[in-house]
Amino acid sequence: MERLLDRFLSYVSIDTRSDEDSIEHPSTGGQLQLARLLAAELDRMGLNKIHLTPQGYLTAELAANSDHAIPTIGLIAHLDTSPEVSGQDVKPRLFRNYDGQDLVLNPVQNLILKLEDYPELRGYVGQTLITSDGTTLLGADDKAGLAIIVTLIAHLLDHPAIPHGKIMIAFTPDEEIGRGTDFFDVAGFGADWAYTIDGGPVGELEYENFNAAAARINIRGINVHPGTAYLRMKNALMIAMELQALLPDQSRPEYTRGYQGFFHLNKLSGSVEQAEMNYIIRDHDRSELDRKKTFLQDCINSLNDKYGPGTVVVQIQDQYYNMREKIEPVFYIVELAEQAMAELGIIPLVKPIRGGTDGARLSFQGLPCPNLFTGGHNFHSRYEFISLESMQASVQVLLRMIELLAISPVSG
Numbered sequence: 464m465e466r467l468l469d470r471f472l473s474y475v476s477i478d479t480r481s482d483e484d485s486i487e488h489p490s491t492g493g494q495l496q497l498a499r500l501l502a503a504e505l506d507r508m509g510l511n512k513i514h515l516t517p518q519g520y521l522t523a524e525l526a527a528n529s530d531h532a533i534p535t536i537g538l539i540a541h542l543d544t545s546p547e548v549s550g551q552d553v554k555p556r557l558f559r560n561y562d563g564q565d566l567v568l569n570p571v572q573n574l575i576l577k578l579e580d581y582p583e584l585r586g587y588v589g590q591t592l593i594t595s596d597g598t599t600l601l602g603a604d605d606k607a608g609l610a611i612i613v614t615l616i617a618h619l620l621d622h623p624a625i626p627h628g629k630i631m632i633a634f635t636p637d638e639e640i641g642r643g644t645d646f647f648d649v650a651g652f653g654a655d656w657a658y659t660i661d662g663g664p665v666g667e668l669e670y671e672n673f674n675a676a677a678a679r680i681n682i683r684g685i686n687v688h689p690g691t692a693y694l695r696m697k698n699a700l701m702i703a704m705e706l707q708a709l710l711p712d713q714s715r716p717e718y719t720r721g722y723q724g725f726f727h728l729n730k731l732s733g734s735v736e737q738a739e740m741n742y743i744i745r746d747h748d749r750s751e752l753d754r755k756k757t758f759l760q761d762c763i764n765s766l767n768d769k770y771g772p773g774t775v776v777v778q779i780q781d782q783y784y785n786m787r788e789k790i791e792p793v794f795y796i797v798e799l800a801e802q803a804m805a806e807l808g809i810i811p812l813v814k815p816i817r818g819g820t821d822g823a824r825l826s827f828q829g830l831p832c833p834n835l836f837t838g839g840h841n842f843h844s845r846y847e848f849i850s851l852e853s854m855q856a857s858v859q860v861l862l863r864m865i866e867l868l869a870i871s872p873v874s875g
C-alpha cells in the first residue's frame with residue numbers, strides 16, 4: 464500500500480492524452496510509453512502472461528493460489544487521459560493533512576481550487592489531497608485506476624496467505640475517444656466478469672448507462688431569388704428550425720438529469736438549398752429510446768407530407784446500449800461490491816451514467832463490467848483532484864471483494 468502514491472505520481476508524469484484525429488492505434492505514443500512502463504513493473508512483481516499488443520492493450524494474469532473453484536475476475540483501467548485539457552508536464556501538488564481552506568494550485572497564475580465552487584472539499588479535511596498545478600489536468604482519470612490495480616496486485620503478491628482465484632488485469636488505450644474496446648480480446652482475456660476502476664468519489668458504483676442512437680439528417684430545399692420566391696422557395700434552414708421546434712422542448716441535455724433522456728442537436732449547418740442536422744438521442748430505457756427514435760421519424764414524415772417526399776432524409780443508427788440488461792442476470796457481481804463496501808463502512812453511491820463506458824461495450828461483448836470508484840473529482844478539468852485515502856479505500860474494497868469471492872464463491 465505504501466507505494467500507491469509513488470505509482471500514481473509516476474504514471475501522471477507521462478503525457479497520455481488520446482487524440483481523436485489520429486488514425487493510429489493507440490492514438491498517441493505516450494500511451495504505449497506508459498504501457499511499457501507498467502509491463503516492466505508487472506514483470507518485476509512476478510506476474511504471469513504479460514502481454515502488450517501493438518495497439519496498446521496490456522494484459523496480465525495473477526494466478527490463483529487456491530484449489531477451490533473461484534471465478535476469474537478482471538480489473539480494467541485506461542491508460543489515456545482526456546484530450547480536452549493539457550496533460551503535458553503535469554506537476555502534481557500534494558496537500559498533506561488538508562486544512563479545509565481554499566487550495567492555491569498556482570500562486571503565480573492565481574489558480575485556486577475554491578471551497579465555494581467545490582464544497583465537497585470539506586469532506587477531505589485531514590487527508591492528503593493531490594491536484595495539478597492548475598495549468599493541466601491531473602490525470603486521476605484514470606491513472607488512479609492503474610495505480611489502484613497495480614497496488615492491489617502487489618499487496619496480494621506480498622501476502623500469499625490471502626487466498627484468491629485467478630485475477631486478470633487489462634490496461635486499455637483510447638477510452639476517452641471511444642475506442643477503448645476496439646481491440647479488446649474478450650475471449651482471450653478469459654475473465655468471468657470484470658470491473659472498470661474508473662469512477663469518481665468513494666462509493667461510486669455504476670452499472671447503468673444510456674442507450675444511445677445518432678441521427679444524421681439531410682434537408683433538401685429549393686432556392687429561388689427571394690424577390691420571386693412566392694410559394695416556390697423551400698428554405699432548408701427554415702425546415703431545420705421547424706424540425707427542432709417539433710421536438711419536446713424539455714427533452715434537451717440542459718433540461719434533463721438522472722434517468723431523463725434527451726434529443727441533443729449537436730450539429731446544424733447549411734444554406735437555403737441544403738441543410739444538415741445531427742442529433743444524438745439518449746435514454747436509459749431501451750423501449751423509451753425506441754419511442755424517441757420513432758417520434759423523430761414521425762416528425763420528419765410530417766415535414767415530408769408538408770414539403771414533399773424526400774425533402775428530409777434521416778439515418779438513425781444505434782451506438783451503444785445500457786449495460787444494465789447484461790448486469791441484471793449476474794447481479795451478484797454488483798452485490799459483491801456492495802457487500803465489500805458495507806463491510807468497510809462505505810456507502811455505495813449507485814447512480815446511472817449519463818453517457819457510455821468501455822464497461823458497457825464490454826458487457827455487450829460478453830464481459831459484464833460495472834464501474835467502481837477511484838476517488839477522483841472534477842475529471843477532464845484542470846481542477847481535478849483526488850485524495851490518497853480515497854485511492855486506498857478503492858484498494859481495500861477490491862481486496863475485500865477478492866477475499867469474499869474466495870470464502871464463498873458465487874455461482875454463475
Ligand SMILES: [Zn+2]
Nearest residue numbers: 541604605661
Ligand atoms: Zn476515465
